[in-house]
Amino acid sequence: MKPSAEMTCNELVDLVTTYLEEALPAQERTRFEAHLRGCSSCQTHMSQVRLVVSALGELQPSTGEDLSATQGRMLDLFRTRGLHRPEKRDRDIPLGLGSELAALGDHIAYFWESEREFDAIAGFLGAGVSLGEACVLVGHDAAHERLLQSLERRGLNVSALMQERQLQIASVRSSAHGLLAELDERIKDAVDRGMPVVRLLGNLNWGRGTPGWPSDQELLRLEAQVTSAAERLPSIVVCIYDVTNLPGPMLVKGGLECHPLTFRRDCLRHNEHHVSPERFLEELSAG
Amino acid sequence: MEGPVSLEESALLDALRRGDEDAFARVVGEHHATLRRVARLYVADAAIADEVVQDTWLGVIRGIWAFEGRSSLKTWIFRILVNRARTRAVRESRSVPFIDTLSTESGSAPSMSPNHSCFTDDSPDPGHWARPTLDSNSSPERSLLTKELGERLRTTIDALPSNLRLVLWLRDVEGWSSEEVCNALAIQETNQRVLLHRARSRVRAALEPYFEGARGSATRR
Numbered sequence: 001m002k003p004s005a006e007m008t009c010n011e012l013v014d015l016v017t018t019y020l021e022e023a024l025p026a027q028e029r030t031r032f033e034a035h036l037r038g039c040s041s042c043q044t045h046m047s048q049v050r051l052v053v054s055a056l057g058e059l060q061p062s063t064g065e066d067l068s069a070t071q072g073r074m075l076d077l078f079r080t081r082g083l084h085r086p087e088k089r090d091r092d093i094p095l096g097l098g099s100e101l102a103a104l105g106d107h108i109a110y111f112w113e114s115e116r117e118f119d120a121i122a123g124f125l126g127a128g129v130s131l132g133e134a135c136v137l138v139g140h141d142a143a144h145e146r147l148l149q150s151l152e153r154r155g156l157n158v159s160a161l162m163q164e165r166q167l168q169i170a171s172v173r174s175s176a177h178g179l180l181a182e183l184d185e186r187i188k189d190a191v192d193r194g195m196p197v198v199r200l201l202g203n204l205n206w207g208r209g210t211p212g213w214p215s216d217q218e219l220l221r222l223e224a225q226v227t228s229a230a231e232r233l234p235s236i237v238v239c240i241y242d243v244t245n246l247p248g249p250m251l252v253k254g255g256l257e258c259h260p261l262t263f264r265r266d267c268l269r270h271n272e273h274h275v276s277p278e279r280f281l282e283e284l285s286a287g
Numbered sequence: 288m289e290g291p292v293s294l295e296e297s298a299l300l301d302a303l304r305r306g307d308e309d310a311f312a313r314v315v316g317e318h319h320a321t322l323r324r325v326a327r328l329y330v331a332d333a334a335i336a337d338e339v340v341q342d343t344w345l346g347v348i349r350g351i352w353a354f355e356g357r358s359s360l361k362t363w364i365f366r367i368l369v370n371r372a373r374t375r376a377v378r379e380s381r382s383v384p385f386i387d388t389l390s391t392e393s394g395s396a397p398s399m400s401p402n403h404s405c406f407t408d409d410s411p412d413p414g415h416w417a418r419p420t421l422d423s424n425s426s427p428e429r430s431l432l433t434k435e436l437g438e439r440l441r442t443t444i445d446a447l448p449s450n451l452r453l454v455l456w457l458r459d460v461e462g463w464s465s466e467e468v469c470n471a472l473a474i475q476e477t478n479q480r481v482l483l484h485r486a487r488s489r490v491r492a493a494l495e496p497y498f499e500g501a502r503g504s505a506t507r508r
Binding site: 048049059067079081082083193194 | 304311312315319320341342344348350351352353354355358365366368371373432436437441459460462465473476480483484487490491494498
């Protein structure tokens with residue numbers, strides 16, 4: 001139908017909401033109004049729609065219910081769970097590794113040797129997905145591929161999760177500063193989209209030597225800074241350490257000295273070897 | 288997109304980050320009742336809906352340091368609710384996630400009978416309610432709708448597919464702007480309009496017996 005032709009009743013009925021939303025282009029609006037003026041049936045239809053809309057507006061239930069008890073309960077949550085508190089956080093989030101529980105801000109080194117231990121890491125992501133959380137992977141493509149296959153085997157639809165950005169792959173930057181900015185942005189974006197917790201899985205050790213990859217020095221600098229960066233973000237960070245192939249200094253400095261927690265032999269443990277980031281970075285710069 | 292966060296709101300966000308309990312209590316007071324109503328659109332069970340709302344507040348408490356005010360606080364809180372409620376609804380497998388039904392909604396129910404012949408009868412004025420719809424002796428804080436029409440509206444809304452129900456409820460019952468609905472549900476404006484149109488059309492059709500002089504038309508369809 002030519003745009004200038006007179007509007008039919010059926011067309012008008014289909015466009016009522018667009019008209020009321022003031023979203024009709026000027027020409028369509030003119031046709032709409034011209035038809036309406038001459039058609040009593042459509043005038044009736046319009047007033048019925050308006051009546052329905054105003055009746056719906058009247059439906060708002062009374063807000064007379066007493067909220068004070070609820071408000072008290074929510075305040076308790078705020079007092080005991082707020083990230084502004086310096087106290088230790090409750091360990092109440094299923095980690096997805098063994099039967100361990102995590103707290104927000106956790107930064108965990110995961111040491112693996114066997115294939116089974118590597119594939120079990122997917123449990124960390126799987127738990128997040130089933131809880132409606134966001135998962136961000138950073139590291140080597142080959143590692144991602146293996147983990148994503150492992151997720152598929154657990155019955156998860158990886159491409160749908162990627163499409164909804166519940167599962168994301170962060171870009172690798174060559175500096176600690178660039179990597180931190182990238183990860184910070186991913187976490188904030190997920191929070192902005194209403195995700196309650198963001199799980200970060202780092203596998204940057206797998207890829208050392210690749211052109212454009214951060215140097216060992218930059219990887220250590222990143223690891224040292226992640227603990228404090230994650231503190232006030234609703235995040236849980238797990239970093240993967242390949243016991244068989246990584247050089248000793250990376251395992252000890254990166255794995256042991258930069259992570260307040262370790263996961264090894266199906267157990268999450270507090271790590272006495274953790275060094276404060278300030279001291280670690282100072283010594284790193286001093287060489 | 289929503290505009291930049293106002294000074295007032297950024298002061299509120301700072302207060303929440305500092306752990307200001309009065310500020311948090313104010314935010315809870317302002318949104319809790321609406322959160323409960325919206326949660327009920329996803330999960331029928333009131334106790335589960337309350338858990339969803341509690342999880343939402345936990346999400347706010349945990350996320351406040353990472354929330355940068357790219358949207359309004361209200362929009363963000365409802366995004367968390369929608370996320371929590373979808374996850375929970377899937378777990379309770381009572382409904383499919385909103386996003387899954389968004390594009391597959393058949394639209395099989397037309398806005399009205401195809402040739403809307405129901406208007407052509409010689410009714411006195413089918414563009415008006417057949418009976419008084421407002422309750423003249425209800426107290427001011429109660430809804431003014433007559434009980435009968437209010438109940439009919441609620442049953443009709445309950446029977447809508449979840450995506451239509453949600454958009455209709457937020458727009459026409461809660462009185463949100465289309466921008467607020469699009470932001471909270473992460474849908475496009477045109478999508479939102481299509482859903483709203485279908486929902487309003489179904490409600491209008493269901494209320495036909497209540498329109499003046501149109502009583503016979505409902506049976507003719």
